[in-house]
Structure formats: structure tokens, C-alpha cells
Amino acid sequence: MNRRHENRTRRRRRRQHRGRWAVLGVAVAGVVLAAVAATAAMLADADPQDVLGCKLAKTPVRISGGDTLLTAADGSPLGYLPRGQHRDPVDMSAMSRWLPKATVAIEDRRFWSHGALDPYGIARSLVADVVSGRTEQGASTVTQQLVRNRYLGGETMNASRKLTEACLSLELFRRWSRRDILQAYLNTVYYGHHARGVQAAAWTYFSKPARALTLDQAALLAGLPQAPSRDDPLSHPAVARARRGAVLKALRDAHAISTARMVSAQAAPLGLAPDPSHFARRIDPAFFAAAQTQLAHATDGRSAGSTVRTTLNERMQRLAQKSVDHWIAAPSDPAAAMVVMDPSSGRVLAAATSPGAQHLSFDLATQSRRQAGSAFKMFTLVTALQQGIPLSSVWSGPPSLTIDERRCRNGTGPWVVHNYADETSGTMNLVNGIAHSVNTIFAQVAVKVGPDNIVRTAQKMGVTSPLRPVCSITLGPEGVSPLEMTDAFSTLASGGIHHAPTFLASPASRGHRVLTKSIAARATYALSAVIHGGTGTAADPGRPAAGKTGTSEDESDAWFCGFVPQLAACVWVGYPTAETPMTSLDGFAPVVGGSVPARIWHDFMVPALAGRPVIQMPQTKAQGMPQPKTLTTPGSQSPPQGQTQTQPQTQTPTQTQPTPQFPVSTGPSSGSTIAVDARPGGRG
Structure with missing residues (x-):
């Protein structure tokens, strides 16, 4: 108590x-x-x-x-x-x-x-x-x-x-x-x-x-x-x-x-x-990855908490992805990557990859390194023009060519160059040579201008991957990315001004001239023959355009790179983890640059340019250049039975362009000694 x-x-x-x-x-x-x-x-x-x-x-x-x-x-x-x-x-x-x-x-x-x-x-x-x-x-x-x-x-x-x-x-x-x-x-x-x-x-x-x-x-x-x-x-x-x-x-x-x-x-x-x-979701992962990498380099990681505007054009991205997905649909199909650039600024407008490629540990559009095949002949063409070799120069294109020069010998002897399917191309000017991607002609041109000069041309036009100055460089044995090739072709589209590709809206890429207007115009004229009568006719968007097909030696890589004055784009198709020959795809056997890649490019360009003005390509001053002659090439084959090529929806301009005439000179004959490399060459 x-x-x-x-x-x-x-x-x-x-x-x-x-x-x-x-x-x-x-x-x-x-x-x-x-x-x-x-x-x-x-x-x-x-x-x-x-x-x-x-x-x-x-x-x-x-x-x-x-x-x-x-x-x-x-x-x-x-x-x-x-x-x-x-x-x-x-x-x-x-x-x-x-x-x-x-x-x-x-x-x-x-x-x-x-x-x-x-x-x-x-x-x-x-x-x-x-x-x-x-x-x-x-x-x-x-x-x-x-x-x-x-x-x-x-x-x-x-x-x-x-x-x-x-x-x-x-x-x-x-x-x-x-x-x-x-x-x-x-x-x-x-x-x-x-x-x-x-x-x-x-x-x-x-x-x-x-x-x-x-x-x-x-x-x-x-x-x-x-x-x-x-x-x-x-x-x-x-x-x-x-x-x-x-x-x-x-x-x-x-x-x-x-x-x-x-x-x-x-x-x-x-x-x-x-x-x-x-917060881990990514829209357009290929473009996102590239923008992320560029942002890290540009800001040294000091962008935390900010909002960064990129250059992605959602309409272009949607069209690029749709075009890729249409041609690369089945899980067993090879992969594809496409990059689209604005030639006037270097802004990357789209970067699309096929769905299966989006699970890779690297980005196919910007980080892959694959053989460019004959798409690399563009750099040889530009180098030749820089050295004063005219488009009217006449060259012989035999089915095969043995090039015996000490600096170009491989482990088995002289370099033996073959045209695709050992076709005989005959004698032709440089325009027809590039239009029909004649290996034996461009092997001769490469030796004449020098492989080291071709490498320098490629580098100043936008290729950043390491390149060996070997004689077969013109046939594209070195690995490059779709972004690099788009950048290089964009340099031609801008009249010789190179803009470093950018995925970020600011700062703007400052362009600098790497080619004279005349050189860029002549190269563009020659490459327009690829689309309007050569290996790349499937890419024809119905307006002035230029481009180049490319196929590696064993058909494991197929390319089409091209441009109109407003847009430049490259398409690569292949198996990403191995150099596996593409023996068949959608009725094309084998797959070459002028088949599926050219059609992907075409199916993107036509709607992308719908409603935009038709701009003529820059013209050269001389007149009278012979028009490209028609040859039977893999790139110019008609769509397989049951498939039709999509018709352009835009105005179709007159495709007969004034053609330049230059003093005729004869290139080296097959008896000339030409530099060679042990690696295989490419195909158009």
C-alpha cells in the first residue's frame, strides 16, 4: 500500500x-x-x-x-x-x-x-x-x-x-x-x-x-x-x-x-x-547509345541531372527503322544497320538497327567494323580526280588481272584481281568503271594514285578507323562502321565540306572544306551513274541521287551508301558476330550491295523526301561525256518473282544530266606492275 x-x-x-x-x-x-x-x-x-x-x-x-x-x-x-x-x-x-x-x-x-x-x-x-x-x-x-x-x-x-x-x-x-x-x-x-x-x-x-x-x-x-x-x-x-x-x-x-x-x-x-x-528504358537504342558515348566525351561526365537535346529526327528514325524491319524480319535473317545524316550540318538524324542486333554488346551503326567492299572505291575515285585523272580516261577491265609488283606481292605470289563472277567488262571510261564496280579497273587506278593517298582521302572525308595503305584498299578489305561511311558520303553531298557527325544538338559541328567543289561535283556525277544505270539501280529514289554499292569477297558484308543534296545514308547488312556468307535473303542469292541494302535505302529515301523540293546535283562544266553503258551485274537484277520495287512517291525529274567531256587519257594496261595485298578484294 x-x-x-x-x-x-x-x-x-x-x-x-x-x-x-x-x-x-x-x-x-x-x-x-x-x-x-x-x-x-x-x-x-x-x-x-x-x-x-x-x-x-x-x-x-x-x-x-x-x-x-x-x-x-x-x-x-x-x-x-x-x-x-x-x-x-x-x-x-x-x-x-x-x-x-x-x-x-x-x-x-x-x-x-x-x-x-x-x-x-x-x-x-x-x-x-x-x-x-x-x-x-x-x-x-x-x-x-x-x-x-x-x-x-x-x-x-x-x-x-x-x-x-x-x-x-x-x-x-x-x-x-x-x-x-x-x-x-x-x-x-x-x-x-x-x-x-x-x-x-x-x-x-x-x-x-x-x-x-x-x-x-x-x-x-x-x-x-x-x-x-x-x-x-x-x-x-x-x-x-x-x-x-x-x-x-x-x-x-x-x-x-x-x-x-x-x-x-x-x-x-x-x-x-x-x-x-x-529509368532504364531506351527509345531507339542504337541512336541512344551513340549519343550517350558522344555526351560522355563532350562533358567528361559532367552532365548529371541535366536534359540534353539530341539531333534525332523522330520521323526519319521511324522511316529508317520501318525500312530495315521490312527487309530484315525473320530471326534467322542477317542483321542490318542504317545511319542518316544531314550533309549541311553533320547532324545524325537517325540510326536504326534490326531488332535482333539491339541485344548485342556493341552498336552496329556506330561501333561495328566491317569490310566495306567496293563501296570503298568511292575514295579511290576521289583520289584519282584529285591527281588530275579525268572521268573520261579509258581503262581496260578484263575478267581477271595479275598484278606483279614487289611491294604488292602476297605470300603466294602476285596479286590476282577478279571481277565479280569473272565478268568481262571491256574497255570503258572511269564513269562506267565506277557505275559497274569493275574490280580490275579500280585495282589499276589504286596503284596509279597510291594506296597511301587513298587512305588519306578516306580519313579526311570522315573515316576514323585504322586503315592500312595496302593495294587492295580500293576493294574495301578494312573494317569501317556505317557511321563513318555515311559521314564520308555526306562530305560529297555537301560539296566537299566535311562536318564531323554529331548526335547532340549543341554545340553545332563546324564544317571545313576537304575537297574542292569541282572534285566533289565530278565524283558526285560519276556516282550518280551507279544509281541511274549501274549496280545500284534498285536504290533509285526517282530524283537526282548518287551512291555506291559494296559487297565483301565472300558475301558476308553488303552495303549501299548514297545521298541526295538534303540527306546522306548508308545501309549495311550482314551477320554481326561472324563473317558468314549471305547465300539467300528474300529471294536474293547471294545478297550483294545492289540487292537488299539498296532496297532498304530506297524504301527509306522515297518517303523521307516526300514533299521536299527536288534539288539537282552539282553540274560539271565540260560537256559530252558518254553515258554509262548497261552491263549485266548482280546489283542491277530485277526484284525476284513475287516482289515489286516500291514506286517513288515524289516528283520524278529528268535523269539525263549534262555530262562532262575531258581530254581522253588511257590508263595502265594489264601488263603494268601494280601494288598488291594478301587480303581478298571486294565486289560491287
Whole structure:
């Protein structure tokens, strides 16, 4: 009995003791309130830099960068570059109207009336803490919390840090509007599960953008920043539900919602729909990978948390992908890659690969290195023109040619060059030689101009892969990527000005002249014969165009690269993991540059150019060049039975172009010594 009496006495004394402390706390709080109010009033009229010594302009931003968002040229999202924390800043107009209201109600209910600091909030917090004997309420305003997240992240909390926080908050409040402060806070505060900012949080918990959040969903998010681990709805749904209820009650108390609406929202299920793959999703993965690589080189990894606009033209990308998918459809089919560029700027407008190739560890469009075959003859042609060899020069194209020169011998003896299927091409000028991709003619031209000069031409026109100056370089035995070849052909389309290919909208690629206008015009004229009467007739888009077919020795690589003045594009087809001959595809046996690749190019170019003006190719000054003669070549075969070539939808201009006449010179005969390499040559 006595013991129970003693316990009651102790409890009564403790209550009396707490009461006295509460009274004392209220008194102290009143003094503090007066002091804080006086200080705040003084600082409101003074410059915080002068009074407290902080300098906002010199304080580095320490906010965690978050993910980098890559967008297409029109601003539509392509995907995120993960940085550990997901962050996607958005304007307040792109948020649900309930997010800022709920955040202010639960975090800083007097935000719209007080300044950077809230003296009443500080006093209220102090009283609550003194009465309870522990920390019950925070006193930080939204402005202070923004400063803490943006400028002081990671610093230890102490008196000096609190003073700096207050100083920076006052200065920030003087410079920014309340709306800007609240928007920045909503884009920087941490919501748990690597989500920083409301947009990332909305996708993390509900798989929707912040603008689509309902009242109850916005209330759930608004309650997370105070303790994102404790209130985690994925791990502790009951706790999160209670916290959401507190936010809804705060909204009701602020007269933002009615009691009935509060009750209805409190009864709603959490409705979580987490999507862990959202920030790993990639639209147009081939283009995305290339843009990511270029961004890393351009910024040295300092792009975290930003939005980066790329050069991707979504219409061009869609058309390129559709064309590739139409011809490369079955799982057993080889892969394909296509790159499209704007010759006037170097901007890569599209980079498409066949579906099976998108699971490779490297990007076929920009990182693969495959034999270009006879598409490389373009560089030999340009080099010959640079050395004064005219398009009217006459060359002999026998079925095979033995080239015996010491510097070109291989391990078995002289280099023996064959035309495709050992066809006899006869005697012809250089235009017909390139139009019908005659190996024995271009082997002679390569020796005459020098393999090292061909390599230099290729490099200045855009090829960056290592190239050996071997005699068979003209037949394309060296590995190059579709991006490099598109870049090189784009140099001709721009009249001899090379623009480095770029996947990023800024900075713009600065072009520089690598070929004279005359050289570019003559090469373009000769390459137009490929499409309008040579191995690439299947690519003919119904308007002035130029290009070149290419097929490796064993038909394991097939190319078509071509251009009109507005666009340049290259298509590669082959098996990506091995040099496997393509013996049959869609009725073409074997697959060569003038068959499937040329048709993919055609099926892209026709709709891509629909509605765009027909621009004539640059003309050469001389007249009278003979038109290309028609030969039977694999590239000019008709579509197989049951297939029809898609008809162009654009205006069909007159394809008879003025042809230049140059002084006729005769190239070397088959008896000349010509440099040779041990590697096999290409086919047109």
C-alpha cells in the first residue's frame, strides 16, 4: 500500500516538474520569439552578406545531379543516363496542382506569407520541444530546406552551419520568387528509392508523370521527404498510409480541401505501381547509345541531372527503322544497320538497327567494323580526280588481272584481281568503271594514285578507323562502321565540306572544306551513274541521287551508301558476330550491295523526301561525256518473282544530266606492275 502511495507521489511530482518547465519554456519561447522576430526584421531590410557574411553567388551548388535525360530534336524523351539517383526537373505547370499545395500544407503552412525564415514557426517548435522534452517539430521553412539540399548537402549540422543556412536562405529569398523557390524544392527534395524530385518520385511509385497524380497520390509523396525510409510506402504501407492521412488533414486545415474530400482520399488505397525499368528504358537504342558515348566525351561526365537535346529526327528514325524491319524480319535473317545524316550540318538524324542486333554488346551503326567492299572505291575515285585523272580516261577491265609488283606481292605470289563472277567488262571510261564496280579497273587506278593517298582521302572525308595503305584498299578489305561511311558520303553531298557527325544538338559541328567543289561535283556525277544505270539501280529514289554499292569477297558484308543534296545514308547488312556468307535473303542469292541494302535505302529515301523540293546535283562544266553503258551485274537484277520495287512517291525529274567531256587519257594496261595485298578484294 505504502509503495503504491509512493509511486503516485513520484508521478505527481514529475507532472508538476514538467509543468514548471513548460511554463518556463513558454516564457523563454516568448523571449526567443521576440529576438527572432527582431532579427528577421532587421535582416529583411539589410543585406545578409553584410550582416552574416555569406555569399550566395560564390557558394557552389551541391545538389545531387541525378539522371541525365536525352531527348529527340523535338524535345520528346529518349531515355535516361543513370547517375545513382533519378532526377528529372519539371516546371510547376507540369506537376499536379495538389503537389505544391500538399507540400506547403505539411512542410511550411505559412510559406506564402512569411519570408525566408519563420519566427513564429521557430517559437512554436521550441515550445513543443520544451514541453515534450524531445524534438517534436522542425522549424525549417521550404526556403531553408531548399538551401540545405542545394548548397549544404552532406555538411554536419552545427551552429555555424545553421547560421550559414539562415544567411543563404535570406539571400536566396531576396533573389527568387516564392514560386521559383517552391518549384526548385519540389525538383530537388529526396523521396526515397533513388528518386529526387517529384517527377522521378511519380514514376518510381506510380509509373506516371507528376502532372497525372491524383490528390491522394500527391499527398502520399508530399509526406515522404521528412522521413523517406520510415514512411516508405513500398516497405511500410501502414506507416505511409498514416502519414498520407496527416498530409490530407493538413490540407483540410489549410482549407485547401473539404472534410468530405479528405475522408474520401484517406479511404483510397495506396495504388502503388512501381516500375523499376522506367529509368532504364531506351527509345531507339542504337541512336541512344551513340549519343550517350558522344555526351560522355563532350562533358567528361559532367552532365548529371541535366536534359540534353539530341539531333534525332523522330520521323526519319521511324522511316529508317520501318525500312530495315521490312527487309530484315525473320530471326534467322542477317542483321542490318542504317545511319542518316544531314550533309549541311553533320547532324545524325537517325540510326536504326534490326531488332535482333539491339541485344548485342556493341552498336552496329556506330561501333561495328566491317569490310566495306567496293563501296570503298568511292575514295579511290576521289583520289584519282584529285591527281588530275579525268572521268573520261579509258581503262581496260578484263575478267581477271595479275598484278606483279614487289611491294604488292602476297605470300603466294602476285596479286590476282577478279571481277565479280569473272565478268568481262571491256574497255570503258572511269564513269562506267565506277557505275559497274569493275574490280580490275579500280585495282589499276589504286596503284596509279597510291594506296597511301587513298587512305588519306578516306580519313579526311570522315573515316576514323585504322586503315592500312595496302593495294587492295580500293576493294574495301578494312573494317569501317556505317557511321563513318555515311559521314564520308555526306562530305560529297555537301560539296566537299566535311562536318564531323554529331548526335547532340549543341554545340553545332563546324564544317571545313576537304575537297574542292569541282572534285566533289565530278565524283558526285560519276556516282550518280551507279544509281541511274549501274549496280545500284534498285536504290533509285526517282530524283537526282548518287551512291555506291559494296559487297565483301565472300558475301558476308553488303552495303549501299548514297545521298541526295538534303540527306546522306548508308545501309549495311550482314551477320554481326561472324563473317558468314549471305547465300539467300528474300529471294536474293547471294545478297550483294545492289540487292537488299539498296532496297532498304530506297524504301527509306522515297518517303523521307516526300514533299521536299527536288534539288539537282552539282553540274560539271565540260560537256559530252558518254553515258554509262548497261552491263549485266548482280546489283542491277530485277526484284525476284513475287516482289515489286516500291514506286517513288515524289516528283520524278529528268535523269539525263549534262555530262562532262575531258581530254581522253588511257590508263595502265594489264601488263603494268601494280601494288598488291594478301587480303581478298571486294565486289560491287
